[in-house]
Amino acid sequence: MRTKIIAGNWKMNKTLEESQALITEIRGIVRDEHRGGSKVILCPPFISLASAARLLEGTEIGLGAQNCHFEDSGAFTGEISPLMIKSVGAQFVIIGHSERRQYFGETNEMTFKKAKSAVRNGLKVIFCVGETLQQREDKTFFKVVEAQLNEGLFGLDRKEFANVVVAYEPVWAIGTGLTASPEQAQEMHHYIRKVIATHYTDEIAEETSILYGGSMKPDNAAGLIAQRDIDGGLIGGAALKAREFADIIRAVG
Numbered sequence: 001m002r003t004k005i006i007a008g009n010w011k012m013n014k015t016l017e018e019s020q021a022l023i024t025e026i027r028g029i030v031r032d033e034h035r036g037g038s039k040v041i042l043c044p045p046f047i048s049l050a051s052a053a054r055l056l057e058g059t060e061i062g063l064g065a066q067n068c069h070f071e072d073s074g075a076f077t078g079e080i081s082p083l084m085i086k087s088v089g090a091q092f093v094i095i096g097h098s099e100r101r102q103y104f105g106e107t108n109e110m111t112f113k114k115a116k117s118a119v120r121n122g123l124k125v126i127f128c129v130g131e132t133l134q135q136r137e138d139k140t141f142f143k144v145v146e147a148q149l150n151e152g153l154f155g156l157d158r159k160e161f162a163n164v165v166v167a168y169e170p171v172w173a174i175g176t177g178l179t180a181s182p183e184q185a186q187e188m189h190h191y192i193r194k195v196i197a198t199h200y201t202d203e204i205a206e207e208t209s210i211l212y213g214g215s216m217k218p219d220n221a222a223g224l225i226a227q228r229d230i231d232g233g234l235i236g237g238a239a240l241k242a243r244e245f246a247d248i249i250r251a252v253g
């Protein structure tokens with residue numbers, strides 16, 4: 001059985017105080033309502049990670065960062081290393097989010113270095129792939145996602161890859177209110193699993209959790225999750241409201 005995962009990507013939202021309030025609220029709802037059918041992960045901004053780790057201590061809720069550098073330390077002003085993320089008590093890191101690729105020039109070469117470094121430092125990686133609207137329309141989307149995996153992730157060996165969760169996030173569906181239909185998402189998830197099986201093994205592909213991301217909300221989560229190859233969600237906007245986020249968790253189980 002693959003682990004079902006609901007991860008909240010808060011992006012550049014919430015001050016320290018606001019983060020603490022939201023985490024406290026989510027923690028309470030999860031404690032009272034969550035039936036334990038999925039792993040819940042929160043990914044607040046870097047400045048909130050240490051305090052989030054304290055607030056989540058003793059709970060089953062996981063904690064992740066939204067990005068990392070690939071070196072452990074050094075003259076990289078403004079950057080944060082996997083070693084530093086691990087040191088505050090986080091267990092996950094999102095790598096290759098489309099906003100990092102689009103606005104910060106992140107390449108497949110960089111995502112691979114980051115993933116390698118994150119795993120070496122004991123973090124689990126939520127690795128994002130996805131095509132733009134143009135790539136969907138010109139029907140290159142399978143090729144684009146396959147290249148993101150081949151060039152940006154598959155340099156990891158089998159043991160390292162056991163620490164990876166893949167998130168399919170069509171760029172045209174992120175923060176736009178447009179969602180891939182369950183069938184469109186399933187088609188890509190199935191393809192991603194096939195590509196993982198080809199590169200690694202069938203067994204590894206079967207064990208890898210593949211999340212959907214892109215305007216997932218309480219009212220569309222159940223339909224997406226019902227698909228065979230969709231193992232949860234990476235949630236942006238709806239993760240900033242405790243009730244909405246909790247309703248997505250409930251839809252997943």
Ligand code: PEP
Nearest residue numbers: 174175213214215236237
């Ligand atoms: C995301 O940024 O990972 C995301 C899926 O955002 P949203 O849910 O807002 O589309």
